[in-house]
Amino acid sequence: MTELTVEQRQEVIIEAALDYMTHQDWYWCEDDDDPEVVADLLRLYAVDPNLPPTPCSGSILFDTGVTLALTWEAERRAEYERSLPVWICDCGTRYKLEQWALSNESFYTVTDDGLFDELAGTLKGKRGIGSVPPDPKYAANNGGCITCRKAFKATIDRQADPQTSLLFDLL
Numbered sequence: 001m002t003e004l005t006v007e008q009r010q011e012v013i014i015e016a017a018l019d020y021m022t023h024q025d026w027y028w029c030e031d032d033d034d035p036e037v038v039a040d041l042l043r044l045y046a047v048d049p050n051l052p053p054t055p056c057s058g059s060i061l062f063d064t065g066v067t068l069a070l071t072w073e074a075e076r077r078a079e080y081e082r083s084l085p086v087w088i089c090d091c092g093t094r095y096k097l098e099q100w101a102l103s104n105e106s107f108y109t110v111t112d113d114g115l116f117d118e119l120a121g122t123l124k125g126k127r128g129i130g131s132v133p134p135d136p137k138y139a140a141n142n143g144g145c146i147t148c149r150k151a152f153k154a155t156i157d158r159q160a161d162p163q164t165s166l167l168f169d170l171l
């Protein structure tokens, strides 16, 4: 195998990353690649040109592209988590909610830089039935606040009701 130049190596890795992202449905383009996405990948690649390969295809270059794609996805994920508003329980505990299907929501505690921390609980369906998170830290929790234990669903309903909200403000 002939040695690739630095530019060729970078090109192959970026191509592999785009392939992998397309395969994962993270990225789609009809003709030319999205210059913004390519610029993001080049920027991330420049940060660490010696990215370790993620075992995937057996080709070191392709698998390095996979690592680059995963890095790109993690960055998008962090951007998304930061963009979500904070929801505050009546007791003052801060959460971020992720709606992952119609009326199915997960509640996460929030890190100092606005990312999801721990999964605190999940609500399912219109009646907001609490379910035990698959993640074990708050496994004893059943759809309620980790601090005051009040059911998330009850607090959300109360906050949505202007009359009881007013009453609550007076208390």
Ligand SMILES: [Zn+2]
Residues within 6 Å of the ligand: 089, 090, 091, 092, 093, 145, 146, 147, 148, 149, 150
């Ligand atoms: Zn609470």
